[in-house]
Amino acid sequence: MPKRPWIWLACRSNLFRWNTRPKSRYSCTKRGTCRVMCRTPKNSTINLKSDHANCSLCVCKEYEAAVEQLKGDQLRIQGEERRKTVGEETKQHQSRAQFQDRLARQRYEDQLKQQQALNEDNLRKQEDSVLKQEAMRKATIEHEMQLRHKNELLRVEAESKARARVERENADIIREQIRLKAAEHRQTVLETIRTAGAVFGEGFRAFVSDWDKVTATVAGLTLLAVGVYSARNATAVAGRYIEARLGKPSLVRETSRITVAEAIKHPIKMSKRLTSKPQDALEGVVLSPNLEERVRDIAIATRNTRQNKGLYRNILMYGPPGTGKTLFAKKLAVHSGMDYAIMTGGDVAPMGREGVTAMHKVFDWANTSRRGLLLFVDEADAFLRKRSTEKISEELRATLNAFLYRTGEQSNKFMMVLASNQPEQFDWAINDRIDEIVNFALPGPDERERLVRLYFDRYVLEPATGGRQRMKLAQFDYGKKCSDIAKRAEGMSGREISKLGVAWQAAAYSSEDGVLTEAMIDARVDEAMRQHLQKMDWLHGHTKEAGAKSTISPSAGPADSSKIGFTLPLGEPPQAQDVLTPALEIDNKPEAHVIQEELKLEVPAPPSSDCAELPVEEGTVPAKGEGVKAETVVTPQGEVAEGVSQTDAAPSSEGGTGKEGKTKAPPKDGTPV
Known part of the structure; x- marks a missing residue:
């Protein structure tokens, strides 16, 4: 394997x-x-x-x-x-x-x-080096200056010594030169005098020997002097004439008189004024029947006076504010064919020393009117006050005297109309220059209804029915509404009702659709009445505070409730024994003598007593059983007694009062105490 x-x-x-x-x-x-x-x-x-x-x-x-x-x-x-x-x-x-x-x-x-x-x-070293160099340069310059000064002294000393030596050596020659120069100058002056004398002498002999030259020279010098003097005065006179004819005084606020400046600025307006016809004096003026009849008579009399070239009458119109005084004065001037000029009393006091000159200019300007001039003085009580009070200044006193001087006599050139809310403050000489007194009271029920209808038509109906203005009016009974408003507007003046009409118009303009409804009118009326009541509360509060400061005349009756804003009703002139003169302290002041003279002239003696009623301080009212003390008393002979007091106790047989023997009555021979 x-x-x-x-x-x-x-x-x-x-x-x-x-x-x-x-x-x-x-x-x-x-x-x-x-x-x-x-x-x-x-x-x-x-x-x-x-x-x-x-x-x-x-x-x-x-x-x-x-x-x-x-x-x-x-x-x-x-x-x-x-x-x-x-x-x-x-x-x-x-x-x-x-x-x-x-x-x-x-x-x-x-x-x-x-x-x-x-x-x-390095910089510090450079600075130190520069400082050392500057110090060295300064020391060098000082040393040079010292040397130069020494050299200069030596040079001057040497020159002075040399000059003195030369002068000593040449003293004879210098004296001879001075003598020769003086002789030559004297000879020259003498020759000049001889020559000038001979020339002037020959000329004067020739001039004197020829009488034609003498006459011509004298005539020429005379004509030259006359020409210079005439030119200077003629220029001043021409300037015053032109100013009086064409200009307008500084005190005049408004005038219908045509001036060159107004004619150039408004030529169409001036042409319409020249071609306009006289109008009704009461057109657009709503007054009570009695007052309307009276002022119509005044208007007719004024117009006839102008046509007949008579003397005009002076008028005092008094009453609460907004009752138609200024409006009637303008209508009166237009109806009479006269020019009108409006000035206010509040403009006089601030002018000081120039017030006298300005017042004379006003009257000079008024006298140059060909158609006649209606001089309307609004708020006249602002400067036409009593001269016997210490509250008036010397400048205002002088202006008042100038006014009294120019209004002492009736005039066919101008008509004076005074308007005041407090006529009791007028100087007694002003009251003496008044020919007609007219009381413009608050409108009654009928007058209020007429005023409401007038201003409702002017400010509501006319803008709503005509023109292109953005304003409409709701549907309601206009006549009934005007009557109701007139009943609710009790105590309101004509000016307040006019402002109420303007308020209606403003309410319509401020609405979204531009429609004026009845509710909007009622709301404006309620607001106006609330403001009116507030004003009345202020007025009554001021009246209560000033109640102790008002002088009550013994013969005066109860005041009319329609005369709002007055401390006294204006009735008949008081008697001599009822004239109350404020107490003044007479001293070494320059105005003391003037006051004495005024007191002598204005306070007459009562026929049934040895001494005039003692003066009472302004703003005090003596109670029953109380004495009245004063520092100045006017005797029947016009003498002024100092330090006299009087009580209500019965006088003793020695002429005293029986109270501690401190008061003595003046003897009957008029000798002041």
Whole structure:
């Protein structure tokens, strides 16, 4: 039997398995399931028919496969180890590179620091060198200056000595030269005087001998002086004339009088004004029947006065704000064919010393109107106050005096209309210049309904029915609504009702669809009434606070409830014994003498007493049984007594009051106490 190759026994799952069977020592568990291939040394394939051989070959193949697998695993492990080695080497290289880079950076920073320190050291050395050079240069310059100064002193000393020596040696020659120059100058001056005198003398003799030249010269000089004086004064007069004719005073806020500037700016408006016809004085003005009849009579009288060139009457219109005073004044001027000018009393006080000049300019300008001028002074109580009070300034007092001077007589050039909410504050001289007093009270029920309908038509119906405005009106009973609003608007003035109409229009414009509904109208009316009540609360609160500061006339009756904003009703002028003059302290001030003269003129003596009623301080009312003290008393003879007080107690037989003997009445001969 030929030799078989050495076969290593191996198997995939079991290398070998001991079999106890007697037939074979070795047996394969996978008998018959695989074909055993055996490689001979000559790479020849031997087919073995024996089962044991087949099993041995199978085990050998499996062993070889396991060996190959072990080699592959070993190669894989070696590759992994090699990769790890390469990774570690890479990390080592990177760490080494980073370390070298850090060392290079640190080395570079150290080099920079060393270079900077070296530069600083060099700079410091250069600065020290420059400072040393500057010090050396400064020392050199100082040394040179000292040497130059010494040399200059030596040179000046040498020159002065040489000059003095030369002057001493040439003193006779110098004196002779001075003498010759003086003689020549004197001779020249004398010759000039002789020549000029001869020339002027001959000319004057020739001029005097010729009377035609003398006459012509005198006439020429006279005409020159007259021309210069005339030109200067004529220019001033012409300027004032042009200003009075064409300009507008600074106090006038609004005017219908045509000026050159307004004619240039608004030519169409000026042409319409010139061609317009007189209108009804009460057109668009809603008043009570009695007041309407009265103001219509005033309008007719004013128009006839202008046509007949008569004297105009001055009017005072007083009443709460918004009752139509300014509107009626404008309508009155247009109806009468006059020009109107509106000024406010609040503009006078800020002008100070210029107030007098401005007031005269206003009246000069008013006197130049050909059609006649209606001068409307709104809020006149702002500057036409009592001059006897200490609260008025000297400038305002002078302006008031100028106003009184220009309105002392009736005029056929202008008509003065005053409007005030507090006429009791007027100076007594102002009241004396008033010819007609008209009370514009708050509108009654009928007047309120007329006003509501007027402004409802103007601000609601007309914009809703005509034009292209974005406004519509809901369907409801307009007449009934106006009547209801008039009943609810009790106490409201005409201006407040007008603002209510504007509020309706604004409510329609602010809505999304532009429709004015009845609910929106009621809401605006409620808001207006709430604001009106708030204003009345403010007014009543102010009236209560000022109640102790108002002067109550003994003869005055109860005030009308419609006169809101007044402390006193304006009735008949009080008697002399009812005139209450505020107490003033008379001292050495310049205005004290003026006050004395005013008191002498304005406070007449009562016919049945020896002394006028004592003055009461403004803002106080004496109670029954209490005395009234004053520092100034006007006697029947017009004298001013100082330090006199009077009480309600019966006077004693010696002329005193019976209270500690401190009060004395003035004697009957008029001598002041």
